[in-house]
Amino acid sequence: MDGDAGDTLATVDLKAEYETSGVREILDELERELIGLAPVKQRIRETAALLLVDRARRELGLAHETPTLHMSFTGNPGTGKTTVALKMAGLLHRLGYVRKGHLVSVTRDDLVGQYIGHTAPKTKEVLKKAMGGVLFIDEAYYLYKPDNERDYGQEAIEILLQVMENNRDDLVVIMAGYADRMDRFFAANPGFRSRIAHHIEFPDYTDEELGRISASMLEGQGYAFDEGGRQAMEEYIRLRREQPHFANARSIRNALDRARLRQANRLFSADGPVDARALSTITEADIRPSRVFSGGLDTDGHRADAD
Amino acid sequence: MRITQGCFSFLPDLTDEQIRAQVEYILSREWAVGIEFTDEPHPRNTYWEMWGNPMFDLKDAKGVMMELDECRKAHGDSYIRINAFDSTRGWETVMMSFIVNRPASEPSLRTWRTEADGRHIRYTHELVGR
Numbered sequence: 001m002d003g004d005a006g007d008t009l010a011t012v013d014l015k016a017e018y019e020t021s022g023v024r025e026i027l028d029e030l031e032r033e034l035i036g037l038a039p040v041k042q043r044i045r046e047t048a049a050l051l052l053v054d055r056a057r058r059e060l061g062l063a064h065e066t067p068t069l070h071m072s073f074t075g076n077p078g079t080g081k082t083t084v085a086l087k088m089a090g091l092l093h094r095l096g097y098v099r100k101g102h103l104v105s106v107t108r109d110d111l112v113g114q115y116i117g118h119t120a121p122k123t124k125e126v127l128k129k130a131m132g133g134v135l136f137i138d139e140a141y142y143l144y145k146p147d148n149e150r151d152y153g154q155e156a157i158e159i160l161l162q163v164m165e166n167n168r169d170d171l172v173v174i175m176a177g178y179a180d181r182m183d184r185f186f187a188a189n190p191g192f193r194s195r196i197a198h199h200i201e202f203p204d205y206t207d208e209e210l211g212r213i214s215a216s217m218l219e220g221q222g223y224a225f226d227e228g229g230r231q232a233m234e235e236y237i238r239l240r241r242e243q244p245h246f247a248n249a250r251s252i253r254n255a256l257d258r259a260r261l262r263q264a265n266r267l268f269s270a271d272g273p274v275d276a277r278a279l280s281t282i283t284e285a286d287i288r289p290s291r292v293f294s295g296g297l298d299t300d301g302h303r304a305d306a307d
Numbered sequence: 308m309r310i311t312q313g314c315f316s317f318l319p320d321l322t323d324e325q326i327r328a329q330v331e332y333i334l335s336r337e338w339a340v341g342i343e344f345t346d347e348p349h350p351r352n353t354y355w356e357m358w359g360n361p362m363f364d365l366k367d368a369k370g371v372m373m374e375l376d377e378c379r380k381a382h383g384d385s386y387i388r389i390n391a392f393d394s395t396r397g398w399e400t401v402m403m404s405f406i407v408n409r410p411a412s413e414p415s416l417r418t419w420r421t422e423a424d425g426r427h428i429r430y431t432h433e434l435v436g437r
Contacts, residue, residue: 100370128370128371129370131365131370131373132368133366167321167369170367170369
């Protein structure tokens, strides 16, 4: 806007706003750091555009209401919901919709008490900590237990609803969980449905994406696959997907942790000195021994994850 | 009589906006915030009652202001103060304390001077009336 008073129309340069507010930085970061998740990135870009325009409208005095920013993230485990929530907190902070931009991540246990009168203080405590930032409620549907009408979760829900309505300037609530259970949760609690404006779905990763994720995870820890190791990993991913308790990127992370364990054992039991290359290479021999290759884990529930 | 103690005691009462700014400062130093109230503002009365628990790990002053509002609702006719506590090893003490609420009519303090042995003089402060 120029300093000219009166008859010149005030203008807002959206592109400049986009650059200077740091929104671009966050979106670039998102693009760079997160593999796959194209629809999610698309939705976040759209949301960012909406918020930028809304901010411009407010600057010109066209809108006064704070838009409803509460969101729900639905998707299977390990699809990056928490990571994206962190980025979202940064984004909202840059745009000035939350004052501090920190993320408080909670589950039912942090909100609901164990006896009468315990829930309200507990929920309020969490809400106070989340003020000025984003409250991320993982597996939010556990708050609502329809089979037990005396469940204290209901109390937490009521407080949450009230704060989501009255303190829209102060915090943004993001609820996350499996898609089908979230749908049922919203159906049973219409109050939430109407207060949540943005529903973002997180698709499962493809095998190819998981392969790239595994490579970048290893790189972050200063390791790398050799050719055999990479192929074994690709096969591992394909087989692992068919087996129970598959949790996308989280399963990959666990598999890599175990591969590192095997690598350490392999190097330790071999004789002779090792060089830096050997110390940081994951080979086929570190991945193949996994139980995933020999028909998978026993499904009777003794083990939660594949070995 | 207007009772003064703690920080800013020679300034007019802080507005909510000013209180909020002070709390932001407190939080920026990573001190814990406590809200206390009493109906007995005698300077020797160090035992004010706590409103809820001290608040650690807050990021934004809004959380404190919410508690303060609640406390005012329940004890609007009392003295309320905000304390900032530094838990760093070596300090472990209150770094800041200021009054944020006072009753409509305040008691006054009367000072008694007593001659004691030799030429000693003893002072006693007594709260009187409202």
